[in-house]
Amino acid sequence: MTRPLLKISDVSVEFGPKANAIRVVDSVSFSIGAGEAVGLVGESGSGKSITSLSILRLIPDPPGRIVSGSIEFEGQDLLKLPANRMPEIRGRDIAMIFQEPMSSLNPVMTIGDQIAEALMLHQDLDRDARWQRVIEVLSLVGMPDPAARLGAFPHEFSGGMRQRVMIAMAVACNPKLLIADEPTTALDVTIQAQVLELMKSIRASVNTAILLISHDLGVIADLCERVVVMYSGRIVEEGSVESIFSKPEHPYTRGLLQSIPRLDDDRKRLYQIAGTVPMAGSVKKGCPFYARCDLRVDKCAAEMPPMFEFSKQHKAACWVTGEAEQ
Amino acid sequence: MTELLRADNLVKAFGSEGGFHIGARKQPVRAVNGVSFSVTTGETLAVVGESGCGKSTLGRLLLRLIEPTEGQVHIGGVDVTQMSAAELRAARRQMQMVFQDPYGSLSPRRTVAEIIAEPLEVFGIVKTRQERRERVAELLEQVGLPPTLMDRHPRQFSGGQRQRIGIARAIALNPDFIVADEPVSALDVSVQAQIVNLLQDLQEAKGFSYFFIAHDLAVVRHIADRVMVMYLGRIVEIGPKRSIYTAPQHPYTQALLSAAPEPDVKKRTKRIILSGDVPSPSNVPPGCSFHTRCPLAQEQCRQVRPELREVAPGQTAACHFAEPNPIKLPVSAPAYAS
Ligand SMILES: Nc1ncnc2c1ncn2[C@@H]1O[C@H](COP(=O)(O)OP(=O)(O)OP(=O)(O)O)[C@@H](O)[C@H]1O
Ligand SMILES: Nc1ncnc2c1ncn2[C@@H]1O[C@H](COP(=O)(O)OP(=O)(O)OP(=O)(O)O)[C@@H](O)[C@H]1O
Ligand SMILES: [Mg+2]
Ligand SMILES: [Mg+2]
Numbered sequence: 001m002t003r004p005l006l007k008i009s010d011v012s013v014e015f016g017p018k019a020n021a022i023r024v025v026d027s028v029s030f031s032i033g034a035g036e037a038v039g040l041v042g043e044s045g046s047g048k049s050i051t052s053l054s055i056l057r058l059i060p061d062p063p064g065r066i067v068s069g070s071i072e073f074e075g076q077d078l079l080k081l082p083a084n085r086m087p088e089i090r091g092r093d094i095a096m097i098f099q100e101p102m103s104s105l106n107p108v109m110t111i112g113d114q115i116a117e118a119l120m121l122h123q124d125l126d127r128d129a130r131w132q133r134v135i136e137v138l139s140l141v142g143m144p145d146p147a148a149r150l151g152a153f154p155h156e157f158s159g160g161m162r163q164r165v166m167i168a169m170a171v172a173c174n175p176k177l178l179i180a181d182e183p184t185t186a187l188d189v190t191i192q193a194q195v196l197e198l199m200k201s202i203r204a205s206v207n208t209a210i211l212l213i214s215h216d217l218g219v220i221a222d223l224c225e226r227v228v229v230m231y232s233g234r235i236v237e238e239g240s241v242e243s244i245f246s247k248p249e250h251p252y253t254r255g256l257l258q259s260i261p262r263l264d265d266d267r268k269r270l271y272q273i274a275g276t277v278p279m280a281g282s283v284k285k286g287c288p289f290y291a292r293c294d295l296r297v298d299k300c301a302a303e304m305p306p307m308f309e310f311s312k313q314h315k316a317a318c319w320v321t322g323e324a325e326q
Numbered sequence: 327m328t329e330l331l332r333a334d335n336l337v338k339a340f341g342s343e344g345g346f347h348i349g350a351r352k353q354p355v356r357a358v359n360g361v362s363f364s365v366t367t368g369e370t371l372a373v374v375g376e377s378g379c380g381k382s383t384l385g386r387l388l389l390r391l392i393e394p395t396e397g398q399v400h401i402g403g404v405d406v407t408q409m410s411a412a413e414l415r416a417a418r419r420q421m422q423m424v425f426q427d428p429y430g431s432l433s434p435r436r437t438v439a440e441i442i443a444e445p446l447e448v449f450g451i452v453k454t455r456q457e458r459r460e461r462v463a464e465l466l467e468q469v470g471l472p473p474t475l476m477d478r479h480p481r482q483f484s485g486g487q488r489q490r491i492g493i494a495r496a497i498a499l500n501p502d503f504i505v506a507d508e509p510v511s512a513l514d515v516s517v518q519a520q521i522v523n524l525l526q527d528l529q530e531a532k533g534f535s536y537f538f539i540a541h542d543l544a545v546v547r548h549i550a551d552r553v554m555v556m557y558l559g560r561i562v563e564i565g566p567k568r569s570i571y572t573a574p575q576h577p578y579t580q581a582l583l584s585a586a587p588e589p590d591v592k593k594r595t596k597r598i599i600l601s602g603d604v605p606s607p608s609n610v611p612p613g614c615s616f617h618t619r620c621p622l623a624q625e626q627c628r629q630v631r632p633e634l635r636e637v638a639p640g641q642t643a644a645c646h647f648a649e650p651n652p653i654k655l656p657v658s659a660p661a662y663a664s
Contacts, residue, residue: 044486145606160377215514270519
């Protein structure tokens with residue numbers, strides 16, 4: 001691979017007063033090539049949204065801040081860019097679909113105006129062409145009768161329709177990188193299939209790279225080539241979709257895959273990983289999964305495992321499976 | 327099995343009073359359009375259907391969080407739609423809701439302990455501060471959150487963590503009936519497994535009934551006793567889980583089941599991709615509302631709206647052709663199938 005489109009190196013994010021800060025993202029590194037689709041999965045609260053918000057420098061500060069690392073986009077470190085250059089990058093080069101559609105739409109502005117505004121900032125279209133494009137992107141996301149709904153306000157939409165408005169805004173400007181945080185969680189499967197098709201088609205037509213955060217591993221399998229797995233603020237496994245889904249090497253990833261309810265199974269209870277998730281930043285030493293792991297050995301409590309290489313396409317941070325492999 | 331809840335011909339029209347469209351003539355949206363069903367004690371009725379088909383609106387109507395345009399809801403034999411404000415407040419102890427949007431439904435200024443304890447205080451269940459903190463801690467632990475976080479505010483939590491705060495609040499009073507609107511959609515599968523198991527344990531121990539709105543068909547398959555499929559404000563099929571999954575009769579149910587993504591790269595296969603426009607709820611097509619997208623539509627479907635009728639024991643479907651054998655839809659392999 002030549003230079004990746006996005007290269008995140010050693011990024012850490014903390015919340016709270018400096019004296020007893022909580023580290024919710026801890027030395028995260030991964031990259032995304034141009035046109036590549038990477039899935040980010042992991043336990044609820046593990047830092048997926050915070051990682052993606054840090055790419056656009058949208059971490060609420062205070063109480064949060066990026067304390068180390070670099071985020072290179074097309075070779076340029078976004079963390080070193082003057083803050084007033086960011087709006088230009090957001091939306092045009094990197095677009096984001098936020099996890100909370102209601103809180104990221106403006107409640108007192110019609111959805112037509114909101115999408116048109118996004119277009120106006122980044123594309124040179126005259127008024128008529130702009131409205132045409134607004135209607136076009138709304139129909140791309142499966143909005144029924146889009147022309148008639150331009151004048152509606154966000155509260156007049158169902159949860160899934162709001163999510164689709166967000167998606168429409170994000171894809172309107174053909175970004176180079178699309179960060180999609182749970183873009184299909186509020187959508188039924190038929191609309192979800194349509195949104196996945198849409199993401200595939202913008203990839204195919206304008207070579208948009210995608211960072212897809214989703215807990216729906218079916219969606220990840222459908223869209224992505226690579227997956228990054230997070231647990232308690234850290235990356236614990238990374239590799240191609242094929243190798244991770246068929247041969248997960250980190251015990252957390254194994255538990256995760258086992259927890260999936262399947263369409264064709266009638267188990268009485270779902271498999272559940274024992275114990276509860278440690279609060280991000282609460283495990284200061286050793287592997288964060290230690291307390292819940294059935295493979296644990298003493299070493300795991302003492303020292304955070306490095307990323308062991310299982311193949312060129314597959315790395316995982318586990319002492320037990322990693323050392324067995326060497 | 328005793329009947330806990332019955333809905334009769336519920337209708338909710340939005341926008342008949344305010345402006346929904348600019349420019350164009352105002353068309354009310356019939357978000358829920360003549361829905362009747364019942365839920366028995368200890369049962370889970372799951373609701374699935376396209377985004378915007380009226381699931382959340384129906385859930386809100388059942389608890390009278392919004393007023394119906396027509397129809398009644400009986401819970402435990404009492405007509406909820408006729409209750410006075412005071413009666414309704416008292417009845418709320420028995421019926422709770424987990425909201426779809428965990429962000430919008432948790433007050434940002436209050437701490438998690440205050441949010442979860444509110445219903446406990448309203449009904450005088452906890453009296454001292456100590457009691458309150460103990461009960462909140464217990465509830466947080468049940469939903470898999472560390473009790474040490476109870477003094478934090480909602481914005482300090484991730485999406486899935488907020489969702490669990492909403493669940494803790496809803497189960498705090500041990501209600502008889504819970505409307506759970508996409509309660510696990512924001513959760514990763516391992517936490518989802520924990521919550522689904524918890525909801526099932528509570529049901530077994532306490533006999534809760536759930537009206538469970540979801541779009542993840544695998545989760546529904548796991549948790550539901552019966553499944554209700556909605557399309558444009560109406561029920562198109564309802565029946566025991568097993569029949570819905572193994573012998574779906576309505577073409578929409580069949581399309582829905584075929585579209586579920588599976589976490590298996592080798593299974594990227596045969597989806598029934600619906601073609602045709604999704605009709606707008608303010609402009610419902612005549613006849614069968616699904617005919618614009620149905621691969622089997624005939625002239626009759628464009629003219630006459632099919633009523634719900636029994637197609638198998640306990641299973642009803644609203645389709646002219648849903649009898650006697652389940653229809654086999656033509657399955658088109660989507661372009662991206664690898
Ligand atoms: N404003 C804040 N103050 C303190 N802690 C915060 C704040 N925002 C987030 N956190 C913490 O940071 C951690 C990571 O949150 P993040 O939103 O990235 O999780 P996530 O992986 O996206 O989870 P989910 O799948 O539930 O959305 C969580 O443990 C959360 O409690
Ligand atoms: N306050 C409102 N004013 C006008 N229309 C509304 C209002 N609330 C809902 N609607 C409309 O009613 C229809 C049903 O909405 P509802 O939220 O019940 O859908 P849903 O099935 O829950 O969808 P989703 O799966 O996307 O959450 C939608 O067309 C929506 O636009
Ligand atoms: Mg998140
Ligand atoms: Mg809804």
